[in-house]
Amino acid sequence: MNSTMNYPGLWFEDGDIVLSANPHVGDARRLFLVHKHTLSSYSPVFWNIFNEPSGVRAEDVDGIQAKNDVELLQVNDPASDLAELLQCLYYPTQMPFNFKEPTVNIDMGGLLRLCKKYDIADLAARVVNQLKFEWPTSLAIYEQHEARVRMLGLAHADAPGGQIDEKYLDDRFPEPASIVALAREFDIPELLPAAFYALSLISPRAKYDMYHSPIARQHPECAARLAMLTRSARWSLLAPADLLRLARGQDQLRSPTALTKMFEGRTRSADCSAGCDALLVALRRLAGDTHDILGALTYLRIYITEPDRAPKMKICRTCAAATCGVVATLRLRIWSSLPLWFGVPGVRWHQSNQNWPADQVR
Template identity: 65%
Template sequence: MQHPTLFFDDGDIVLSANTPIGEPWRFRVHRLTLSTHSPVFARILNERSQVEQVDTDGIQAVDNVRSLKISEPAVDLAALLQCLYYPNDMPFKLEEPTVKVDLAGLLRLCKKYDFVQLVSQVVDQLKYEWPTSLALYEVHESRVREMGIAHAAAPQGLIDRKYLDDRLPEPASIIRLSHEFNIPELLPAALYALALISPTADYDTFHSRAARMSPELAGKLARLTRSARWSLLIPADLRALAIGRDQLRSSRALTRVFEARPHGATCASGCAALLAALRSLADDTHDILGALTYLRLYISEPERAPKLKICAQCAAVTCRTIAVLRLRIWTSLPLWFKVAGVKCTE
């Protein structure tokens, strides 16, 4: 079966790779393109024994085009070739979460055939999506919050027939990828994301065909429930996750700094209400970073200010305290989740 966009009439090599349904995809591409980007392909294509003349509907026989069998999945090969031929339409982009392509499969293929530049691009994408910088994490946090608001307002929580969980990378896969390719910088953000997901929420169960017919599972996804592939984790990951979760629970005690802060006599009740809201948010979501952000946004909205019953000075001090707490928690993640040699920064 010819690939619809990666089968060029003037190509001089046909790459074939298997699909899950058994019928291989064929990609008619150019030796020069492969050889320029990959020294491994350059060597293989120069060895005549590695390629064979094949007859597929007469095309290869007429044009004397030879074929090379690739053992990796066709979907990964398609992603790699798309990066080479359509660099302005990569299957991953900084401005959106990567779910259209399996970055682990793509990275595996790039490393095997030594596509050095593409390996660097994929790793940069991963580090961007799972950052050690709090400033960059806040960019993603804001994006996910906006996506969540949109899905919460959509019928059955679906946008373009996708739940929020369909549109965000799955953290257990990223943790496994970080081990396989030695990219420990991904672990703090990925483990934090995983710590917010219930162990009962299995990704493959939630996203099976049967789940779409289950009112219970469909209802959970509609309520923005996240899921993970828990079976991918090794015992060391589970231990780090358990320790990190305990530390996150303890971090809620950091909010006591608000209690010691002096406040005006006219806004004591307002400050107490904000503290109660923060505790409730942290207890309900286990997401102390998210709870602090929500509290800051709540205070900062001009239309809410008259209703908060706190003075401008208390609001400003509270926002500064929130920023300090978030940074303290963020920089503690490598220690809490036992990630050696990695620092989380501003």
């Protein structure tokens, strides 16, 4: 018989039901002393278990027994997932996740499965809404994430060994292949375009487990690659059809046609300098040299508009303003095309963008 262990923080002395959950292999069975009325108020399935047990499916629970004058309910759920569910129900303002951690998508999968099993729709909606913020459909929200990535990338590039607080850049962000798998399992197609775009920036040779297992982290070559800001993914989680969608989307993103056409037919003004010609040459080179076209366009806009960088480029005001307008239009066009390019037609996609006014140009 397995030993048992009361779960800290989810053992209420005035509780009237003990939930007994499946442990990890070799661990003690975890017990949660909670309240029937709390579970029933969130979940019609728990209400049925406590009030009409004859209608409960045998595969969901093993039945209610008595334990020290308190009823005990054995559930066929992983203890870690059940703990997350109960923490969300008892402490609704404190989600038990760091949405920036690489493994958060896998952790949240367990929570969403229990929300589905126990029909806790409100909590599932909260989780999905948070996921939609982390993997946005809006370009304006994506730009907020993009700025954070840029800031952290610069910080890690300057840090000794590429580490800050013993973390590499790859430790700072959710891993994108697992979000694709999660979106497929729970039918959340809005998450897919942003996740596919993130995957399009990662080499298929960069496998997450090769970089993040305890043994791998001690290997000098692994440490060197992570110090170079390498990003990785759990490629094995992608279905063949999604790998094909990713490849087709990458082909569209790396086609220079859209970029070059945007800058064709530009005429020089009387104030143009050699820097303006150099800018156009750089733009054409950008079309063929970058994988992260959205990020590259943002960097271009920064170099044109930031006071400490713009004078070095020696671009006239007319060309700078026009280029910022073209960059904003092109980013919006690319963002709007992601669902089609990655084979997710019909998804609700917010195409609004933050404006980059010409008066930012110095």
